[in-house]
Amino acid sequence: MNTERIPRSWLMLALGTGGQTASTTALYGLAYLIPAFRTDFGVSLAGAGALVSCPIVGILLGLVGWGVVADRYGERLALGAGLLAAAAAMAGAAFADGIRTLGVLLVLAGAFGSSVNSASGRLVIGWFPPDRRGVAMGVRQASQPLGTALAAAALPPLAQHGGPAAAFGLCAVLCGVTGAATALFAVDPPRPDQPAGARSPAPYRDGAHLWRLHGAAAALCVPQFVVTGFALLFLTGSRGWSAAAAGAVLAAVNLAGAVVRLLAGWWSDAVGSRIRPMRWLAAATALDLVLLAAGAARDSPAGTAALLLASALTVSTNGLHNTAVAEYAGPDWAGRALGVHGTGQHIAIVLVPPLTGALIADRGYPPAFVVAAVCAVLAVALLPSADRASRTAWTGPTAVSRASRAGSSADAPTARR
Structure with missing residues (x-):
């Protein structure tokens, strides 16, 4: 090569x-x-x-x-x-x-x-x-x-x-x-360059900036895995789609989600901020999930459209919050900060499918989508007010x-x- x-x-x-x-x-x-x-x-x-x-x-x-x-x-x-x-x-x-x-x-x-x-x-x-x-x-x-x-x-x-x-x-x-x-x-x-053995101070000592990013990312995992985990069941069970048709459409939507991540990254570069686009995308996700819950409750075609849009929106912020964490943590701490960041998200990944499945089995889809919307709103509230530069x-x-x-x-x- x-x-x-x-x-x-x-x-x-x-x-x-x-x-x-x-x-x-x-x-x-x-x-x-x-x-x-x-x-x-x-x-x-x-x-x-x-x-x-x-x-x-x-x-x-x-x-x-x-x-x-x-x-x-x-x-x-x-x-x-x-x-x-x-x-x-x-x-x-x-x-x-x-x-x-x-x-x-x-x-x-x-x-x-x-x-x-x-x-x-x-x-x-x-x-x-x-x-x-x-x-x-x-x-x-x-x-x-x-x-x-x-x-x-x-x-x-x-x-x-x-x-x-x-x-x-x-x-x-x-x-x-x-x-x-x-x-x-x-x-x-x-x-x-720095003296041998010297390392910058841990970024966690400098306020709650990183913890708020970790919390917001974990909260955003809830709508992401509610949608990705149960979209196929919703389309086949509640909308009467065939498994083949639902699978094909969701595969196309997943590829669209990859494009959305690229566009979100371009947006953050253009405005010089990771947090501002994250806040707007999380708010848009919350609004779309409310529409999805309403559409699911009324058996409306709008609910199907909202589900497909949510499949792309819920993954749109992943690159942004990872970038924000690494940039703020700096070269001495980025690996550990990303490790902590990923740990919080994976805890959510482990918990969301069984808890959501139990909720859907007991109460149906609309309450599950409402919970996902609330978590997206929580992410908006947890996000720091602005980007902060690393000290190193x-x-x-x-x-x-x-x-x-x-x-x-x-x-x-x-x-x-």
Whole structure:
């Protein structure tokens, strides 16, 4: 692979996005293997669901630790080691001879693969100037719906012909290839010059800015996973759509969600703020969910339209709040801050589906959509009043921006105080 003609910032973005896509397919795409789990392993629906949750448990265990590794030893080490170890765990899962062994290996795959959540964001931010970070992180965040789409397209047919082991094999290959590429070609972004052993103060000591971002992001996970988790059931059960038609439409909407993330990133770059677009998008999400609840209660076609719009709106802020956290935390703390940030979101991811399912079973869809709308309003209230700059600036972006304007494509920026 000739990397000399590729601008370094875009190569880092490609590596980060590739790693995120691979880990999303491997760690979040196992829901598409539920029928295969039940057939091949003879487990109940609850047992199959537990297997699907195993990587999420691993992610919760590994996020902050990988953030520490990225902050202290660099993104290249964290991403390369994490993805390669996740590949080994997935390869082991393909040969697991029991449910317990399989569950342990899937937890390990999640714990190792969570390095991507903590380190790839800071790799991208460290190599892009502030006026391009929104779009760059939008590209990186678009890897999540792309990874989900890849899982939906590839894992079920593989499992049908070769069992779950074939699907795990693909996941291992994806993580292994992206991990090896990262280990070979990734370059850690430059950091500020400072005395040996010196580190900037923890950003959590400087008020509640980061905690408010963490809280808002976790609150926004509720509408996102209420909609993504139950859209198919709503369309087939309440609207009478066929599963094939609903699946096709929702797949198209998920791709539209990836585009919306890019547009949100471009918007934040254009206005020089991550929080302002987040506030508007969260408010729009709340309004749309109120319309969805009303449409669901009255069996109105407007409810279907609101659901499809919500499928794109509820994922629109992901890149923005991750960028805001990393920018404020600064190069010494971004990995850990992103780890804490992701932990709060994954707790919501674990809790939302069962609680929402119980609510829908007891009260129907409208109350669930109202709760989701309330959480979007809560996110608006939790967001800080304005963006705040880190006390320790990233050194790379300014130099990258200057080099780009001068026509340089491969030289690394020089760290400065």
